[in-house]
Amino acid sequence: MPGSQLTSTRRRNPRGQGERLRDDIIAAASRLLADPAAPPLTLRAVAREVGVAATSVYLHFDSIEALTLATVNHLFGELMRQQDGLTEIDPRERVLAGAMVYCEFGLAAPGHYQLMFASQLPLPDHTPEEFPGWKSFQQLIERVAAGIGTDTDDPRVFFTSQLIWQQLHGIVSLRISRPRFPWHPLEPAVRTAVGGLLDEAQRS
Numbered sequence: 001m002p003g004s005q006l007t008s009t010r011r012r013n014p015r016g017q018g019e020r021l022r023d024d025i026i027a028a029a030s031r032l033l034a035d036p037a038a039p040p041l042t043l044r045a046v047a048r049e050v051g052v053a054a055t056s057v058y059l060h061f062d063s064i065e066a067l068t069l070a071t072v073n074h075l076f077g078e079l080m081r082q083q084d085g086l087t088e089i090d091p092r093e094r095v096l097a098g099a100m101v102y103c104e105f106g107l108a109a110p111g112h113y114q115l116m117f118a119s120q121l122p123l124p125d126h127t128p129e130e131f132p133g134w135k136s137f138q139q140l141i142e143r144v145a146a147g148i149g150t151d152t153d154d155p156r157v158f159f160t161s162q163l164i165w166q167q168l169h170g171i172v173s174l175r176i177s178r179p180r181f182p183w184h185p186l187e188p189a190v191r192t193a194v195g196g197l198l199d200e201a202q203r204s
Contacts (some may be wrong), residue, residue, distance in 0.1 A: 022060045024050050029071045036111040036176075037186035039070065041136045061123055072121060072132045075112050079105050080136050092198060099168055099194045103186060106172035113172060140164065160201040167193040 028049035032041060039045075042100040043064055061067040083101050088094040106113035115121075116133065141161045145152045146161070171190065175183055183189070 003189050020051070020058065021050075025057055025060055025067065026071050026074050029067055030074065030112065031073065033115050034111045035107055036114055038111060043067065064189065068115070068121065069132065072116050075116055076133045076136050080139055081141050083136075083139065091143070092195075093148075094162075094190055095140075095143045095147040095193055095198060098140070099164065100187060102168050103172050103190055107175060107186075110176045117169070117173075137161065137165065144198070144201075147198055156201045156204060160197055164194055167197065 025046055028046050029041060032038060032045060032049055041064055043057045044054050046067065047057045050057070057067075061070065061198065079102065083098045086094060086097045086101070088097045094148060121132065141152055141157055144161045144164065145154065147159045148156065150157060168190070169192065171186075174181075175186075
């Protein structure tokens with residue numbers, strides 16, 4: 001029908017709202033990548049999803065790698081926003097609750113989670129602070145320090161945070177790749193793994 005094409009076309013952003021289009025492009029890429037079996041992302045596919053010409057996408061992202069990295073950073077930001085919404089006052093419980101949010105986030109969107117840790121993800125050649133997810137890891141460091149009652153520069157904190165991340169990544173990745181395995185319920189598994197690491201850090 002003549003009107004259907006008009007309704008599927010995205011309205012042009014008012015002058016000065018280019019940043020909104022950039023956000024729309026990232027959101028569209030996120031939707032297309034939500035399915036783990038989705039085909040490889042292309043800038044033209046994203047343009048169709050947004051409802052703009054491909055040239056409009058190129059104005060914000062000159063390559064699919066740049067868009068992928070921006071999408072991953074957006075997803076890590078969303079994970080942090082969910083963890084920031086925690087209401088637990090006890091520092092140890094805050095670590096455990098954040099760990100549960102991490103696992104639930106990954107299991108609810110396996111396509112996104114796999115993208116966040118994909119081996120082909122373009123990574124900077126410089127400091128770790130530029131890695132996708134570094135701010136999320138820093139958040140974990142701060143909460144672990146509070147959870148074991150010490151400062152963030154205590155060597156135990158960085159090591160324990162690494163071990164917690166490894167444990168959580170294993171929990172999520174294995175449950176994604178082996179969904180029919182008779183896994184133990186998620187919360188006690190997370191509490192045992194993370195709680196044990198916090199206890200060990202406090203004892204050392």
